[in-house]
Amino acid sequence: MSDILIVDDERDIRELIGDILEDEGYTTRLAGNSNEAMAEINAAPPALLILDIWLKDSKMDGIDILKTVKRDNPDVPVVIISGHGNIEIAVAAIKQGAYDFIEKPFNIDQLLVVIRRAMEASRLRHENQKLKRRETVAAEMKGDSPAFRVLLGQLDKVTKSNGRVMLAGPAGAGKELAARYIHMHSARANAPFVTVNCAGVAPESMEGMLFGRETADRGIEPGLLEQAHGGVIYFDEVADMPLGTQSKILRVLVDQQFTRVGGGDKVRVDLRVISSTNRDLAEEIEAGRFRQELYHRLNVVPIAVPSLEDRREDIPLLARYFIEHCHKTQGLTLRELSEDAVALLQTMVWPGNVRQLKNLVERVLILGDGTGEIEARELPQDAATGGEEEGRIVLSGILATLPLREAREAFEREYLLTQINRFGGNISRTASFVGMERSALHRKLKSLGVVTGAKGGARIALFEEESVD
Structure with missing residues (x-):
């Protein structure tokens, strides 16, 4: 031009x-x-x-x-x-x-x-x-589980509007990725996407960072709101925004204009606002830490981002995607996942969600010295040493303190529940994997006190394939 x-x-x-x-x-x-x-x-x-x-x-x-x-x-x-x-x-x-x-x-x-x-x-x-927008395009949404398909359907609907969106979900579940997906598929895709890390900015610096400054020595210094003009401003973990700033952001949402710190002129902005939180904002409002008026302004379209626990079927696909990503961006060895490694990944606890899985895959590729399949033995199995950066095995606990018969029943129950969870509650697929007839698996579950179709102790909803009576 x-x-x-x-x-x-x-x-x-x-x-x-x-x-x-x-x-x-x-x-x-x-x-x-x-x-x-x-x-x-x-x-x-x-x-x-x-x-x-x-x-x-x-x-x-x-x-x-x-x-x-x-x-x-x-x-x-x-x-x-x-x-x-x-x-x-x-x-x-x-x-x-x-x-x-x-x-x-x-x-x-x-x-x-x-x-x-x-x-x-x-x-x-x-x-x-x-280049920044290209990075956004490269951030793909991956998954095929029922929970992921529900999420993607909701995201696709909101891309067609300018409505404010509130993404709720645990840390590491992919809330920012979901926000970028909305932006990337909207009419504002060629405009800026600006992230405000509400938890990472000191309260005394927040307003200058957001609204910009005007000083005699340095003139005009545009803030993040001005930088996002025409595009999207994303408030990451909005519950951490200082109360004083919340009031001013509320005014921006109402008037679509603001004044820079130290300035006198009104600055008009055209913004779409997307927010995220891993907290219960109703509790934050009750405790006086979040303004109810701002909540209602931001929470026009609430969308729940599922945890990795709720989409275990996506773990193999995500792990392979991260392996390819590390190969392309860091030159790490391109390796396949063995069946045992896939099974183990699907039975691990993931408090850090998708981010934790990505970190685990990267660690295995960096520390591993092999070029063949990634074996189960290469995956970290000690929760005590890694916290959110490691996975722990579900099939552990107090088995060593029980008599043999009780330990065997506890093991079978935990093993079968883990496999059912792995296959999203699908009894037929679980039976095929564990090497049992479907009717035999039903009998075994009943003997272990697990009722097909009940959530209760299973912590999951069991269901039959639609094609099977």
Whole structure:
């Protein structure tokens, strides 16, 4: 894009600059006053704005236009020109966000150099945004379990609107990935996706980070809300947002504008808001740690992101995806998973959810010295040493303290429940894996005190395949 808007109250000057730039291959538009300038900008923001400071018979001078452009179209570079230039005007223009300042009468070669540099800086900014969006595209949603399909169906529905979404689920379950999926498949896919890590920012720094700052020394420093203009602002773990900031964010959601810290001008923003939490916000409201009004504003469309425990059938697919990802991004050996390793992964406890599985796969690939299949013995099996970074085996506990008969029954019960859980409650698939007839498995479950179809002690819902009576 090489569209340049030239704003100058002297017709000869703006036409001269326009002719020169068109000879250089640029497309130009001309405006002689602030009304014409704002009409052109509102019709289509230019790739670059050349702006005279003093505009005769205009409601706004160049600094006023500069402030407006930087508020509504912060990515547009602005080159200021003036025949009354002095160091104070130059400093004021740069502080308000101008790329550079050129004094009349200007040297044509100097003007062209500044314009090329400004256009290149703008191009690099857009390239950087494209790279960030490419990272978002690379973040794929993977799964085929019933719980995952329900989640994906809900996400697909909300991509078609601008409604605010609240993603609730345990840490590591993939809430940010779900937020990026919404953004990637929405009409705002080419606009920014900006994450606010509410738990990782000190309360005293939160407002400056969100709203930006205006100071005499450093001028305008846009905050995350301005950076997300036109796109999505994602509040990660919103329950950790300070109460004082919550009130101001509520006002932004109502008015779609705010004032920078230390500033006086209103900044308008067009944002879609997606939030996430791993806490019960009703409890947070009851405890006085979260504002009920903000909750209702953010929780327009609530979506539950399932834990890995609720989608065990996806574990083999996810593990293989992470193996391929580590191979492509880190050059780690591309290995297959053995059947024993798959079975073990599906019977492990995952308090850290999908993030924990990803970390485990990466660790095995880094520490492993083999090139063949990943065997079960290579997977970490000691929960005491790893916390959320390790998996622990479900088939453990107090068996060693029980008499043989009780230990055998406890083992069989735990083993069968683990396999049923592994296959999502499907009795036929479980029977096939454990090497039993389906009717024999039913009898065994009954003898162990497990009733088919009851949730109770099984902690899962058992069901038959629809094709089997």
